[in-house]
Amino acid sequence: MTSQPSITVANAPSPQQLEDIFNILGEVFPVGKAFFQDRLLNDSSYDPQTTWFATVEGKVASTIQIFPLHIRVGQAVLKIGGIGSVGTDPCYRGIGLAQSLLRAQTEWMKQNDYDASLLLAIIHAFYEKAGWKLIPEKGCSMPKPDPIEPPAGYEIVPFEAQYLDQLRHIYEQYNDGRTYTLIRDEAYWNDLLLWPAWTQADCLLVRHNGRIVAYGLIEKSDQAKVFIQELVYLPEAASAVVALFTALGQLRPHAKHVLAKLPDDHPLAEYYKQQPQAEQLDLNISMWKMIHCRSMLQKLRPELEHRIRSSEYAEQKLHLELRAGEDRFWLNYADRKLAVSQQADPFAAYESLQLDPWQLISSVIFGYEEASGGIDRPRQADSAASAILRTLFPKQQAVFYLTDKF
Template identity: 30%
Template sequence: MVTIRQIRDKEELEKCYDLWGQVFQGNETRDFFANRLNKDSSYKLTTTWIAKVDNDIASSVQIFPYEMRIGKEKLLVGGIGSVATNRLYRGKGYAQEILHAQNLWMHQNKYDLSLLFSGIGTKFYEEVGYKKVKNVAYQAKKLPKIESDLLFAKDDDMEMIQKVYQEYNREKTNSCIRSSQYWKDQIAWRGETKENFCVIKEDREIKAYLRFENKKGKTSVLEACYLPGAEMYMTKLFHQFCASAYCLNDFTIMLPNDHILTQNREKIEEGTHMWRFFDFQNLMHKLEPVFNERMPNDKKIVFRCEEDCVVLNRNKVEVTGHNYDYDERILVTKKEFFELLTQGYQATENQKLRNNSIIQKLFPPQNGILWQSDFF
């Protein structure tokens, strides 16, 4: 007998740790998964789901809830990670059944979106409603080593680093909204110290910071944030880091398009973000303040995303009935919708949409970012 459900107790959670450690052996250890949840004070058993075959946990998937920004608005997102199936039970569709059940649960619990990162291609997740959006990163080179005054964070710097993060990401689409507790938990489960943060200061104020890790002999820069007007400081800090002994290799770094470090740097496609929504009309209502600021004054627009439809007015988002009038009609696929929403009109491959003046106003370039430290 196969049962799809949430785990019920810590004993089942420990068995999930065992499964994840076995399946992801060589990439992450069992301890990694245990630390990730045990040191997260917001963790709830209801976010860990399993397919149980008789007494065996055949498959398990984890939901990582977080809040993100679209403009000034907040959305609740269910991050999907730790998708694993015991090799004895593969090919039976258990992980997809879990995802279907999780999507229904997230819908019922007022989640707005779900996001995952696929390392196994996209077809598996497209079959349960996820749509892919290309992600980009930028090339960075290890520089010849020089003696520099690379400065690491101190205990009393961490609060200031949080403020720099908050200021830089204030209206950055896709960015994770972090509380002080989130910061504390994240640093704990990632096993970080103050030496994972290098900073640059002026008059004791942190102007910019880098968050990095050296794991298995490989350097990754996870965040690069700076205060308004502090582009020069960010550039200097990044150069110091790349020329330091802490930079072990060339690397790629994910950045928003308007970041100072993107200038004169090669852009490459790296990874795939896969999105889905649960209630299109409710999502558009929630984003009403965003669209009100962007709407052309004199237009009434029917906006249709496959089978879902709303009417956009200057002052409100309306759910359409059988009868409605409009000035313009726009048709998009779900994939195109997520490209427009999370990146802006310039990101879609649909030339007709890219050249549409209304689409350009409704979905301007977003310069969005979800920093790698928030990945799941």
């Protein structure tokens, strides 16, 4: 009778265990060991507890990293666990190590104030077993355009480190209240310049009257299709955005098409629509898992209250029962104040709102859309419930910048 191997799941690796983790990732991924070292060891906020690993008979055999992300939803901020650096020593595959790590990480995130978890993957079935589910996003593709000169008084210049504070200011102003964008403090920006997402991209700036008013990043790639990772601007630079975009494309002589993820209100979104050969793409890589629904709703409460106050329901009383999978919450709005409770008011008549956990996440990030029904995407019973959901979760100008991928 063959004995079962001794398997342990833990976090906060020792220096030697962390080195073993980097060795596994370097073996599993073609980008090499240094890619993962540069991302983790140059992160001044790195917490060893976010590095998880499984050992077999004392040998590090599998690893998964949690990247703490703080994303905006209007004026609210949610704590998201980005799941990345997933790797298993080929000698130990097939015995469920990664699934064990994902389960342990989920429980740890529940205990550490995480609201939801996001991972970027193309192999969906593996992560669906652990509770993550694909929420599709949209992208745009168009043939690489010829260069366009910027408007008079604007010039396109290469990035220099002395401009970093100006880039941070542009990012903060453009993304204030813009859903799905990350909070980037000063330390994050300083660290970012050392991370692969930045060093494996080129950055161009728009200067006007001696000030930097826009910037863009394009991935370093010799492929026929390349991604714009980020293109952010101040209002005064809107007319120069297309020129910046075409200048970024010229940095990639081998590229035939340029791709981007864009909110609808971005000048490039309209520019793409005007190009006869442009096309919209389904980006099926973002998978989500609800971690702590109550925590999420409590953090969203001020933003939801603001949305109701700005709607036709502002002076009404609302009693809403929100069901998200097995979770149930009662939202009571009166006298322009919103309360979120885990207990119903026995004297109130509640309007029922039913979403599955992934539809709730999608509604929070992108805005509520009426589902087609079925087990996975329940249909609201009436138009009144749908109208309230559209008030709570209106369409968002949401964007996740590829610079922040993990």
